[in-house]
Amino acid sequence: MAPHDSITIQNARLRDRSGLFAISVDRGAIASVAEQTSAPEPSGAALDAAGGLVTESFVDAHLHLDKVFTLASLGEQALHEYQAGEMGAAMRAIETASEVKRSQDAERMLELARRTLAMAAHYGTTAVRAFADVDSKAATRGVEVLCAARDEFAGVIDVQVVAFPQDGIVREPGAADLMRRAMEAGADVVGGIPWIEHTEADMAEHINCSFDLAEAFDADVSMLLDDAGDPGLRTLETMASEALRRGRPGRALAHHCRAMQLYPDPYFERLTALLRSAEVSVVSDPHTGPLHARVSDLIDRGVNVALGQDDVSDAYYALGRANMAEVAFLGCHLLWMMHREGQDRLYDAVTVNAARAVGVTDHSLEPGHPANLVVHRCDSITDVLRFHEAPAAVISHGRLVDQAHMAEVAGIAEQ
């Protein structure tokens, strides 16, 4: 289908209201959402939802886009280490996986990133927070490649490029300088992984460096925190208190936080109060590790939670296809959130709340808001999660996404 500047979706169902609705989209924005009282007139640019559910499009709050489809060339050693026990060898796995970066080719990386973003678009994602490693092996190559991918997909997927010091800042020689160069090269967000440093003082220093850089570029920070089976890891607390101290609430995002599952309850209660004050959202990827953040408990306490795909066939996770309905489907099982409320919460965690987490504003089906939405083939959240198939239509920035083309670039059969 050719893109239209003006589209009317007819016979749409909504999540929170019964009946059928017509949604009109004009010049990139939602113009109106109105209940259909009579059979709609056929129109040249009408899209028949045929009673399917229409919702906000998907947002992937966490994806290592520079590593996608590298598992085949890497061998399985790192994956074995990462999968061992309760993540005791997580740090060793990161070191093994790091070796591949020495020989990574920029052209090949771009091709694989393109393939993955096309998959994401085909499955209805319109915004991705994408991590690119910055270290002595990769230098700023990953950031440059992902910036090129971001430009290629402009108008289809908003890619936010995170400069990510995967091997540390204090312990990795030259990392602080490289991080600055990565931001100068066009990265949007300052990443961090403080728990990987050797001492608690170094972890605090890592967090300080990241905030300094973020302030210099007026950027947000996005950190992978406490990603191992060690209840002594407390970098989530350190990052949140630093965000408060610097007067940057809402501008620091927490990822993984798997150690949270092992925290004593009294500490968890104090921590969630701090997260609320600092407006820190938590991104969980429960399918990529044996431990995960306490998603339901966080939501109960008013903390915003998103889910991410995290990995697509790399040293940490063998599967994945950038399908956020599938990620939510996995979350239903792994987080044991099967009831209707759980399903709704997880759907929010891959749409509206994921948008909030990564700073995508006005991501809701309301007149005046940007038209980023999906038309599902089925009429309920339960069936969307059950089948997690590609939507019948995806609208990004007010235009129909060419899903057939995306499927072709992604090398998958069109649904």
Ligand SMILES: [Zn+2]
């Ligand atoms: Zn990750």
